[in-house]
Amino acid sequence: MAPNLESFYKTVDANADHFIDRLRNAVAIPSVSAEDARRPDVVQMGMFLKEQLEALGAHMEARPLGKQPGKEHLELPPAIVGRYPAKKDDSKRTILVYGHYDVQPANLSDGWNTEPFKLSIDDKGRMFGRGSTDDKGPVLGWVNVIESHQKAGIDFPVNLLMCFEGMEEYGSEGLDDFIIAECKPGKFFADADAVCISDNYWLGTEKPCLTYGLRGCSYYSIEISGPGQDLHSGVFGGTAQEPMTDLVRVMGSLVDTNGKIQIPGIYELVAPLSKEEQGLYENIAFTMDNLYESLGSTTGIFDKKEETLMGRWRYPSLSLHGVEGAFSAPGAKTVIPAKVVGKFSIRTVPDMEPHEVDSLVYSYVQKQFEKLGSKNKMKCYLQHSGKWWVASPKHWNFTAAARAVEEVWHVKPDLTREGGSIPVTLTFEQATGKNVLLLPMGSSTDAAHSINEKLDRRNYIEGIKLLGAYLFHVAEEPME
Amino acid sequence: MAPNLESFYKTVDANADHFIDRLRNAVAIPSVSAEDARRPDVVQMGMFLKEQLEALGAHMEARPLGKQPGKEHLELPPAIVGRYPAKKDDSKRTILVYGHYDVQPANLSDGWNTEPFKLSIDDKGRMFGRGSTDDKGPVLGWVNVIESHQKAGIDFPVNLLMCFEGMEEYGSEGLDDFIIAECKPGKFFADADAVCISDNYWLGTEKPCLTYGLRGCSYYSIEISGPGQDLHSGVFGGTAQEPMTDLVRVMGSLVDTNGKIQIPGIYELVAPLSKEEQGLYENIAFTMDNLYESLGSTTGIFDKKEETLMGRWRYPSLSLHGVEGAFSAPGAKTVIPAKVVGKFSIRTVPDMEPHEVDSLVYSYVQKQFEKLGSKNKMKCYLQHSGKWWVASPKHWNFTAAARAVEEVWHVKPDLTREGGSIPVTLTFEQATGKNVLLLPMGSSTDAAHSINEKLDRRNYIEGIKLLGAYLFHVAEEPME
Structure with a gap:
């Protein structure tokens, strides 16, 4: 292993409690984008993120997105964009990362076992709280990666461009036009060589995956x-x-x-199912028990994993x-x-x-x-x-991420698609013309959008390592 | 016309604004029985009613009904029972009247044109406000009848027993057992000779009715x-x-x-439709336009009034x-x-x-x-x-009410049934063994249970006269 990475991993472990405190502070801000009355909280969460990154020396900007269509009395929460290091190093690749700082609605009375906006960690290391896995944990992952490089005293491997939005759970109002404009020559995101989005989940609970398609x-x-x-x-x-x-x-x-x-x-x-595609599903690390666990019941439509995966993905x-x-x-x-x-x-x-x-x-x-x-x-x-989206999983952006997974999790990731939609994925692909990778942090049992949303401590801490290792490898991976 | 009645009617007219103020004060208390947080308001409304009647010399009691089944942290609002005059006059008949002081939920955001808990009177004399017609207007009608007799200096014609509840819009929890107990010999309602309930509506907007059946x-x-x-x-x-x-x-x-x-x-x-019953419907003062007006649209099921009435009643x-x-x-x-x-x-x-x-x-x-x-x-x-209920419209309780309608409204009332349920009607019939009359005050366009509930000024003021005239005649009607 590269000495830089080893030192980075150790620093992440040494700062784990600090990183969990950061997540606790973020979960405490009820940044519910669907509720008008919570709009100030959404903005506050954006400012929290901006301040955390500025404290680490990043160049950050809160970019207004205008009024909310159909609710013109409401200002949309800003897009929080940033660059780290603040001054671009032209000898390095530029990676654009995306995440969102708003969350789904949540009330204790919906059936939560704990206060939704208070991070509650149980003895299995499950960190419950609205936004823990969707998407505050992954977003803070990037913050933690920067801080860990600084504390480890190692060089940051890439130019990182950041785009964090506050309306993802309410249709990403206003974001598409913004991204398209900022990807044009001379604009904020113009230099991106590849895009990485961490806003989805492993297929099960044990094996990481890289995602190349969305419905x-x-x-x-x-x-x-x-x-x-x-x-x-x-x-x-x-x-x-x-x-x-x-x-x-x-x-x-x-x-x-x-x-x-x-x-x-x-x-x-x-699109018809090809013979080649048909063979892909049986090798994926997924069992019907994974489905039943995340479902909380055995009320699935199909009895076989292949049909279930196809029902979800294709x-x-x-x-x-x-x-x-x-x-x-x-x-x-x-x-x-x-x-x-x-x-x-x-x-x-x-x-x-x-x-x-x-x-x-x-x-x-x-x-x-x-x-x-x-x-x-x-x-x-x-x-x-x-619209749906499908990318090429053979691109260097994916092979770099696969290497990172093997190092951090000691297993080859599954190449998967996803049933959910992350419309911004397609926007980034079309606006940058570059490869887009979905690199999930959480697992299938995290209950995003449901009561008792959680992120496992292990997924958070190893996930920070994974994001760092990805940046390391994506800087070195040969372009093909 | 009997001189007493003439003097009574004049007094009602002279005090109309005072009676409207009384309704305004009642509507301002948001006594929503379905909302736990409003329970103190429901109780406050019960106390308001009790105090108003006590001020007129009635003997009043607030009778506890216990905890709310399934919500044991909540005390049910009391049954407000009363007797006027406070001391029974054994030479007079005893009439038991019922109404309810709770209301349906209402929020301005539901689409009300005015604040639902503020009585707003437009230039057509429509008095908008939650509970105006269902059932605060009719309940205060009895209060106003007592006050008008006092102000006119005329003898009150009957012993009036009153039963006002605060959970009608939420299933009349606890009331059935209470009524059954209080109708037993020696108890509060034991002496009732007949029952009158004012908690329903005219079939149209012009012609009063007496109601002898409910679904x-x-x-x-x-x-x-x-x-x-x-x-x-x-x-x-x-x-x-x-x-x-x-x-x-x-x-x-x-x-x-x-x-x-x-x-x-x-x-x-x-029950099969008899030839005799079939003939009843065509004489009822009701047109398809009445339906369309109260519906606010022409999306009725039937094109004929007879089928429509049967669809509603039988x-x-x-x-x-x-x-x-x-x-x-x-x-x-x-x-x-x-x-x-x-x-x-x-x-x-x-x-x-x-x-x-x-x-x-x-x-x-x-x-x-x-x-x-x-x-x-x-x-x-x-x-x-x-359960449904059907009474005999030939009883003296009904003929007295019919006389009162003719005097006040100068028209013979329609004898009608109703589509809605007032389960307490059946309870009173079974518990007292006496005839029960439904004597409506409001009209078909009052929008009880909907946004913009209202009671017309005319229906309120003439309705007070009607209740008084009913008591006058029910005291004199020969028993058959």
Whole structure:
């Protein structure tokens, strides 16, 4: 092992408690981007990050992204961009890293076992807290890598460009245009040679992976309205056509219990499965027990791991998320909701073009609604859409990361795709024209977006080593 | 007209502004029984009512009803009971009146045009405010009747027993046992000769009615659960069976757009329509335009008033109220909810026995769920149930009320049934063994339970006269 790396690893271990304190401070800031009232907390979290990096000598900027579309009273949280070392060393490669400092909503009453915005570490080293794994742990990973190099007294191997946003959990409002503008010649991100994003998870709990593909996501609303206001079901039940009745019938026609999408034409858009691809899945370190553990149940669709991986990575899925406007509290309310909005999304894969998916959805939903013969009004529309992404895992960006994994975790990483969407991945690829790598820190049981989100101490500390080792190797890897 | 009544009517008119102030003060107390945090406000409203009546010389008691079942940290609001005059006059009849001082939830953000807990009177005399018509206006009606008799210096015609509760909008917890106990010999309500409840509405906006029948209500939950916690739809979509998919399919099988209940056997429980009954509906002062006005749209099921009235009064209906546990906020959230609870209720009519309805519901829902072949778990259960009620409209209690309507409104009232449930009606009938009359104050456009609930000034002031005239006539009506 290179002496520099050895010294770096030791420094990370020696500062582990300090790095956990840093994560504790970050988790304590409830930077929920979806809640208007939390916007100041999101901004505060951005400032926290900026200050931490400035204290280490990085050049940092908080870049305004304007007003929030549709909520013009709200300023979007800034993009926190930075460069380390502050002055570019032209003899070194430039790596652009991305992460986000906002988090999903969380309330103790949702069923958390501990206060969501207080990092709570149990005796197994599980560090519970909203944002621990998604994405404050990985973002602070880069901060910790810089600090560890300084404390170890070793040269930083690359020019690091940083892009941290505060709206990832709410559709990355405003970020795409910003990235595209800043990747142009002479701008902040112009010199990037490759991109690394740490905002996803291992497939299981033991074996690291490098991720080269993501599904896209097209998110739709079906709005059905009739009466002028909510009605009393005693007075109007049996005399009025009820929007909720129509909505559940339309929603019920979209997908079946086994996840089969009922919209004609959807599967015809999917790239066919080649023999070569078919063979890839059986070698992936993943078992049905991994699924069941992360699911917290055995209510999977498939019994085999290969089908399960394909269901997650390379086939589309449709999920019904909920209904806005209907009665949603505990207890009983005898209301006939006047206007209800059903929410669902389709995870898309190669070669599904989002606008083709939209057309199939609109036409099918329209037909299903017409079948009901209802006098109510129906509108189906797209809330947001992000395309799928697939990169080349043979690029030097990936081989450098693979070396880093082998050194830190003593195992060859799986090359995986992901079921989730990180739309910014595609934006970075298109804006920089460079290879993009997804290098996860957390594991499959981290429960991102759920109650009791956590990051294992081991994944955090070894993850810091991994990010450092990646920068070391990406600086040295021959370009092919 | 009897001179006493004439003097009473004049006094009511002369004190109209004072009575409206009293309603304003009551509306300002947000006595929402469904919200735990508002419990002190509910109690405060009970005390307000008690003090108002005590100031008029009534004997009042606040009777504790114990802890709230399932929420043992909460004390139920008291039943406010009273007697006026404080000392019984054995030469007079005794009339027991009931109302409730709690209200439905209301927030400005629900879409109210005015602050829901501030009485706002527009230039058409519409008095907007939560509880204005349901049921603070009618309850204060009795207070105003007493005060008007005193101010007019006329003898009060009956012994008035009062029962005002604070949990009507949340299932009247604890009240049934209380009423049954207090109707026993020697107890507070033992001497009632008849019962009058003012907690419903005219069928339209112009013609008063007396109500002799109500539908019952059986409220059910369908709970479907699978995963151990909410999941990210990107990571798990296409690999897990989703409870929400199953739920909308089961809910979608319960009722169609035209309100036809799909549960086999339900309509077989309904009393057949006789020739005599069939003729009743065409004479009722009700038009399809009345329906459309109160609906705020023309999305009715039937085009004819007779079918519409029968759909509301004498046939069962099934409404889907909403889903608990799914995403219900504005915007987009890519969650797969782990446990969802669908809420629906069936309005029941003669001769449907609630336990027979339960059996049909459970067995049908179970079959629908089994058809899905899902690994998720399903439970269907009753949240609460209240039976339908039908009284004799030929009783002296009704003929007295009919005279009062003719005097105050100069028109014969329609004899109507109601689609909604007021379970306490049946309890009073069974506990007292006496005739129960429903004597509405508000009109069909009052939007009880909805945003912009209101009571028209005219209905309030003439309604006070009506309650007084009813007491006058009920004291004199020959018993048959």
